[in-house]
Amino acid sequence: MSDPVQVFDRALLRRRRDRAAGTVDRVAPILAEAADRLIDRLDDTTHRFTRALDLGGRGQVAERLAARGIPFVVSADLSHRMAARAGGIPVVADEEWLPFAEGAFDLVVASLSLHWVNDLPGALVQIRRALAPDGLFLASLPGLPTLQELRTALAEAETELRGGISPRVSPFPELRDGAALLQRAGFALPVADAEDIRLRYRSPLGLLADLRAAGEGNATLARDRRTPPRALFPLASSRLPQEADGIPATCRLLILTGWAPSATQPRPARPGSATARLADALGTIEHPAGEKPAM
Template structure:
């Protein structure tokens, strides 16, 4: 393993393989809600898409694209998870995509890029597989998602073991995401903030959802020893609080859109190219009474 990496990609694949065996279906409502919100952006686009690449959709995104009449290829780091999408499916690493340049005109990556070590590099590859004026739609969890869980685990581990290790994936901030698209060479990059409100009967149900969705801890620097028996009861107690109210969790998302560059796309005018002078506009305005 590359010790300079943030995430253990073999662990990511193992978690996806385990989830693909059936548990992922339990979190389909969450995955479906995120996918629907992302794909709603297609309704605001006047052009029609013919061939799409579904990156890590976990069997939720591809059927929705096919329902729109779009031929869809699916890929996932886990062969078993890729197969859940049906149709043409490929086992592929998002960090080393095996697709030809300009092979699709739409890429959709719903909740699937946050375990990538080189996110700018992965975005560059996604831009490469797009035809000119092709569209990328991607969603990624951003801060402060799972901040309360991260804090509870850290405080509990400090209390029972005298130290703390990484147990929750790091996330970017939404303000960073448009810059990542621009850095990867996308035109007209946009990153909108969105939230999905979740409620759990207990903190343990939250941990089960993370595991069932293939979202267990895959941080490279995680503590690989068996945790102290008191760690998770202590952390879950801190997360639950004193009352018995449902645990409210907010999934914060960056909804990212970017276009593969094309000569036909509108471009901002260079300084001095405008046809109307500001002073002419001001002169034409009526005087205030």
Template structure:
């Protein structure tokens, strides 16, 4: 699995760099998603002092600092790292620059689904945890944006006779739990939350994905000019009544250092 190269990491950096100045427009949604994940901290009955925020889009770090933690933020994108405020560094999740046992809390919120070597990244994150430190992560699961994926494939096939991947592949919940165990985390737990988004303007879904830095970055994506009718045709198929509902299957992962 670690040998597979699915994502163009240079494209991920470009997309997140471009998205960083637009994050304020999405702040209510980003705040809500981060709060859903960080609520797990209250259930642990533990206190934490030093935290690593991985890819938190400028939302997670302030929430952790408000809890009294000393926070270091990191992101693959320099611009996105800067958006976190405080102590921040641009770094690759697949090659973290931190020593062993550096943090007693690591939060990787919506940050690991563009990683090629997810098992390797999880091992590095576990090594950066102090013994009995907590790892808390979230990422989109299989089922997310399924309707958009299908509509784009069908529209492109009708327009061109073929189709290329335009929505990222997502992992299954059971795979996430297994990967936590393989990476050496104790008491691994993987949970699913299903969150619906309702759009009066179907095109707003594509704008939100762009402004969150979630534009397609698969290696297998087409580099050709997108057919002019592709997205209007796909969105029309998704929203015959003029409204669009889509679903985020959010996986929330927890594991403890050992």
């Protein structure tokens, strides 16, 4: 198999995560909201979990899992400083090369932590292998149109100043990609849906400061290494939409749910094996295909 396309600078991401360990509390309300929306999905199952992996939760996941009575929680992060403050048993681990034994956990939660992975399908395969049979995987990723307002404003400003654009906001997946990624990685019962967190900022600098505080600065390998024009960010700021209650910033959470395969899970019935007619259940008359019912 060929190597996956390298899109992100993982070494730079690690350094930014190390620095963000001292500032991430500034964006705790946003990360907490995302974590709550993801972990609330546990209310949809009667399973009781005992061994959980918090993958890159930045201090917002491990304690919530412990509060739900899960006795063993490991917190893994690319940054040793971020792992140390996450709240579970700290492990420094690269999401692209997970060090865990097969079947080590019955629950894996990745809240806003997989969008910087170069080989996302490969990472999902490793997560599925780290799950015991009938173990649950929950993940949220920022998806399109997250930060579309900022992406558009920067592109317009750079085009005006330099006659072209360079990647300044990370590429994000679309909702339609979610379930397909889970299926490709071998998860059973895959589900993907989306929820929006709508943010408002008093100034454009507040949005940029929050991104830096969370360790979410531009880490694409194709980023422009030159010092940006002095006028770039002021011009981009002027292009951001202004509303009565502030500058809007969209954060769309793509929420992925999948189970490690197990013989005890429900399976779709074999085609043609039904013993009752749908028309009887609905109390209607069945017509052959292509036949129009009488008026």
